[in-house]
Amino acid sequence: MELRANVPDGPIEQKWEKHRFDLKLVNPANKRKYDVIVVGSGLAGASAAATLGELGYNVRCFCFQDSPRRAHSIAAQGGINAAKNYQNDGDSVFRLFYDTVKGGDFRSREANVYRLAEISVNIIDQCVAQGVPFAREYGGLLANRSFGGAQVSRTFYARGQTGQQLLLGAYQALARQIAAGTVAMYPRTEMLDVVVIDGRARGIVVRDLVTGKVSSHVAHAVVLATGGYANVYHLSTNAKGCNVTATWRAYRRGAAFANPCFTQIHPTCIPHSGEYQSKLTLMSESLRNDGRIWVPKRAGDTRAPGEIPEGERDYYLERLYPSFGNLAPRDISSRRAKEMVDAGHGVGPLQNGVYLDFRDPIARLGRGEIAERYGNLFEMYERITGENPYDVPMRIYPAPHYVMGGLWVDYNLMSTVPGLFVVGEANFSDHGANRLGASALMQGLGDGYFVLPYTIGDYLARQRFDAVDDRHAACRDTEREADAKVNRLLGAKGSRTVDAFHRELGVLLREKCGMARNAAGLEEALRVIPEIRERFWREVRVTGSGAELNQELEKAGRVADFLEFGELMCEDALQREESCGGHFREEYQTPDGEARRDDERFAYVAAWEYAGDGNAPRLHKEPLAFEAVHLATRSYK
Numbered sequence: 001m002e003l004r005a006n007v008p009d010g011p012i013e014q015k016w017e018k019h020r021f022d023l024k025l026v027n028p029a030n031k032r033k034y035d036v037i038v039v040g041s042g043l044a045g046a047s048a049a050a051t052l053g054e055l056g057y058n059v060r061c062f063c064f065q066d067s068p069r070r071a072h073s074i075a076a077q078g079g080i081n082a083a084k085n086y087q088n089d090g091d092s093v094f095r096l097f098y099d100t101v102k103g104g105d106f107r108s109r110e111a112n113v114y115r116l117a118e119i120s121v122n123i124i125d126q127c128v129a130q131g132v133p134f135a136r137e138y139g140g141l142l143a144n145r146s147f148g149g150a151q152v153s154r155t156f157y158a159r160g161q162t163g164q165q166l167l168l169g170a171y172q173a174l175a176r177q178i179a180a181g182t183v184a185m186y187p188r189t190e191m192l193d194v195v196v197i198d199g200r201a202r203g204i205v206v207r208d209l210v211t212g213k214v215s216s217h218v219a220h221a222v223v224l225a226t227g228g229y230a231n232v233y234h235l236s237t238n239a240k241g242c243n244v245t246a247t248w249r250a251y252r253r254g255a256a257f258a259n260p261c262f263t264q265i266h267p268t269c270i271p272h273s274g275e276y277q278s279k280l281t282l283m284s285e286s287l288r289n290d291g292r293i294w295v296p297k298r299a300g301d302t303r304a305p306g307e308i309p310e311g312e313r314d315y316y317l318e319r320l321y322p323s324f325g326n327l328a329p330r331d332i333s334s335r336r337a338k339e340m341v342d343a344g345h346g347v348g349p350l351q352n353g354v355y356l357d358f359r360d361p362i363a364r365l366g367r368g369e370i371a372e373r374y375g376n377l378f379e380m381y382e383r384i385t386g387e388n389p390y391d392v393p394m395r396i397y398p399a400p401h402y403v404m405g406g407l408w409v410d411y412n413l414m415s416t417v418p419g420l421f422v423v424g425e426a427n428f429s430d431h432g433a434n435r436l437g438a439s440a441l442m443q444g445l446g447d448g449y450f451v452l453p454y455t456i457g458d459y460l461a462r463q464r465f466d467a468v469d470d471r472h473a474a475c476r477d478t479e480r481e482a483d484a485k486v487n488r489l490l491g492a493k494g495s496r497t498v499d500a501f502h503r504e505l506g507v508l509l510r511e512k513c514g515m516a517r518n519a520a521g522l523e524e525a526l527r528v529i530p531e532i533r534e535r536f537w538r539e540v541r542v543t544g545s546g547a548e549l550n551q552e553l554e555k556a557g558r559v560a561d562f563l564e565f566g567e568l569m570c571e572d573a574l575q576r577e578e579s580c581g582g583h584f585r586e587e588y589q590t591p592d593g594e595a596r597r598d599d600e601r602f603a604y605v606a607a608w609e610y611a612g613d614g615n616a617p618r619l620h621k622e623p624l625a626f627e628a629v630h631l632a633t634r635s636y637k
């Protein structure tokens, strides 16, 4: 396997412009002769499918939900970044680019990040044109707020429902193409495999989740927009259906998996409250614009927050990071919260949280203004915890949230399997070892609206294709394998639930490959995961049959993939003997507990190649060169 990043030459500001000119075009009259499959209808998939449909390609779009509108993107709350500089506070394309490279702890590909910052401004225009109701200032200009890791206000938002409003915009565009006949939509259909013919991706194998029928779809190119795998940790802020299945099975067909251990544990979530909980809830990072984070100075202090005087509170982020304060980036804020709780300063019934307190901003701005900014988030918090955050501080703790790892892609967003493109959270993305808040929506929409539509055309224009249909032997073989896996799950007839195995894996990964990792823990996880996997196939019980809507069966397939994938995550974390961003190896830290990178040995993207069951995966390295920004120690002090 060879990793060719295909980054164009020239100064960073001109690369994308030049590249767009160099890309081959498909004649408008020829576009309808090309079939493109898009798997996923979240922000990345819906924007890609709608744009390709509008361009004239024949698109088929798949999702496992009953409607594209239910993709997990709908959960995004806080906002989307763009370098518009409406606030006149010093923002620019270069600053967004710089903040993102630094925020990712210098483990992302410079050229991609610059392009992302460049097109961020177009995304906002596109969404406004679709009617996305972004918050506005009194004078009519779009409003902004700040997110972690930035000292400017560049985050556009629609109250606490930005993802929902953006997805409605993308969905409208998609629905228009469905009505126009350029996009055929396949909801409740799960992709189980990629069909590779003559070394190129030529289709997918899917299972109809209502009837259980397994079938193939062929095309000239396949786009995966299947989101992230944070649910590998069992408890996460992701929707329950989020999974690794599509990307994992593509990996098994030859697509390299990049930086699988780069996961983001978000600092601002409601702490878990019991062993059998299945989901964690994010409280948007936007709350940290005004809310102040603190813990009691005395370990084990169980007094109610209102009884703890000012002098006995530790506003630890403001103390440790005076320039960024409560808006220190996610990886750093999470780690510090963990430290506080581990040292006995945790609050709440399980002493597993820290306070996010609005007492001071309410006194300064008034309750009405705080309600205007965060009303729906406050209401959500109260419904879940039964506590009113206008009167008592919220309790928060870090939770698995987002993954920077994903399938490796080149500058054109193509994986190592020709014809297989990957967009949105599913690719290894532009966020390096830590994503800044409000940058995932930007990346997903940037990939779908503005990058893929150009680059996929170049691929199609350069290829010669033999005619294939769904009776091709490769389709039949892949269908058989998918069917066999489903039958094996149904046939295990054990006595333990799928959830029990998922929980077991999640607890192990949160402990050994979560916010902090070390060699001994990772080695232990690598010993234990195969054992859990072996027991899973022996002892799992999947109720119901394969010929009906069966969510237990869907879950079982996804957990089976997590049980394979978890091992790759730990393998990746073990080989990276440095700390960077969300990957905190306890052995590699500065005396004051900050991540210690090793640029000499680890300034690379780790891309893993599947080498067959029972064989160790092969590690390939894409070296990262920094020309426009200089490698520096990341500091938010």
Ligand SMILES: Cc1cc2nc3c(=O)[nH]c(=O)nc-3n(C[C@H](O)[C@H](O)[C@H](O)COP(=O)(O)OP(=O)(O)OC[C@H]3O[C@@H](n4cnc5c(N)ncnc54)[C@H](O)[C@@H]3O)c2cc1C
Residues within 6 Å of the ligand: 039, 040, 041, 042, 043, 044, 045, 062, 063, 064, 065, 068, 071, 072, 073, 074, 075, 076, 077, 078, 079, 080, 081, 162, 163, 189, 190, 191, 192, 225, 226, 227, 228, 237, 238, 239, 242, 243, 245, 246, 282, 401, 402, 423, 424, 425, 426, 437, 438, 439, 440, 441, 442, 444
């Ligand atoms: C609670 C929460 C809040 C967030 N808030 C923000 C925010 O404010 N700002 C920000 O920038 N980011 C935010 N994020 C991150 C952001 O929402 C996601 O990274 C982004 O929406 C992912 O979009 P996507 O299109 O790549 O994937 P998704 O929206 O997850 O869509 C995946 C699609 O793939 C389909 N799919 C998956 N697997 C298969 C399969 N095997 N077969 C068929 N279809 C499949 C699904 O049906 C779905 O349509 C938040 C995340 C969470 C969890």
